[in-house]
Amino acid sequence: MLDIQDFRGNRTVRLLPRCAEMFKELRSGGVVLESAFCGQHCPSNYVVNADLELPFVKLPLDKFAENVRCLLVDHNGSLPLASFPLCYAHRFEPLLDHDDGIPLEHFISCIKDVQIIMCDGAIKKVQFMNTIGTLNGVDTTVCSENNDVQQRLQQFSREVLDLLKQQSPHCRLPVSKFVSSYHQYFSRQCRVADYGYTKIIDLLMAISKTIQILGNGNKRIITLSHRSQVKRFTNDLVRMLKNKPQRSIHISDIPREY
Known part of the structure; x- marks a missing residue:
């Protein structure tokens, strides 16, 4: 799709002729391509960070x-x-x-x-x-018609949740380190095909109710979804209250007790 050439010490990138023609056909056919940045507030030469590094x-x-x-x-x-x-x-x-x-x-x-x-x-x-049940372009309501695969996917979701809880201090793990971390923590390989997928990133995106994938490119990070974090905090808070004589605690004391 791309042709990279050296010209007087500088490297240039251009679309191959066949790809350029393809984009012309798309535009002439009325197909609107998604813009990577806002046209209202960004200059026309705005460069999007490939890794999507946000504050x-x-x-x-x-x-x-x-x-x-x-x-x-x-x-x-x-x-x-x-x-x-x-x-x-x-x-x-x-x-x-x-x-x-x-x-x-x-x-x-x-x-x-x-x-x-x-x-x-x-x-x-x-x-x-x-929309319902859609995140990152993947339908999260149905992962497979096979009940056995569905059960394995639910088990995988629980395993990823346990793995992320071990990542101090913010329950975050780079996608690039997921396979090795999974192997080290569970003492077995993560076999993507067992869950009906061919790529690890697609498998992770299928459990978006449990985790969230931040960023793009080589710096993508896995973390607990907001839903998982709220559930985890609720369980921890209930456990904390059960250990109190009056089953109550001052809000100002929660950070210290937690």
């Missing part, structure tokens, strides 16, 4: 959620994730990067009526939630 933020969720909804309304219901920080800064204030903050992509997924989907061309977009 780690520290903001009140309720205020952030309100701002995101306003931003989506301004963008007709959806906008590319890669240029989200620019659009947000244009409408509100810059999203500062904090070492101890929450990954922006994960923080967006915590908003109940907003979702992040994978469009054609591996472009992630933020949009209002208007």
Whole structure:
């Protein structure tokens, strides 16, 4: 598809003629290709980071959620994730990067009526939630018609959950290290074909109710989904309260007890 050439000490990349013709046919046929960035707030020569490196933020969720909804309304219901920080800064204030903050992509997924989907061309977009059982372009309601495979997939989901809980301090694991970490923790290989898939990334995306895949490219990271984190915190809190004589605790004491 691409042709890389050296010209006077510089390397240039161009589309092969047959691919250029293909894109011309798509445009002439009225096919609209998804843009990787927002045309309203980004210059035409804007370069999207291939690894989708976004800031780690520290903001009140309720205020952030309100701002995101306003931003989506301004963008007709959806906008590319890669240029989200620019659009947000244009409408509100810059999203500062904090070492101890929450990954922006994960923080967006915590908003109940907003979702992040994978469009054609591996472009992630933020949009209002208007579909059921779909995340990153994969149907998560049905993984296989085979009950045996379905049961194995549910077991795999629980195993990944246990594995991520061991990743200190934020339950995050690079996708590139998943296979080796799985092997080390469970003392067996992760056989993707046993679950009806051919690629590890497709298998991981099939359990999106349990985990979330942050970023793109070689720096993708697996973490617990917001749903899994809330469930985990709830279980921990109930266990904590059961150990208290009055079955109660001051909210200010939770961080210390936790």
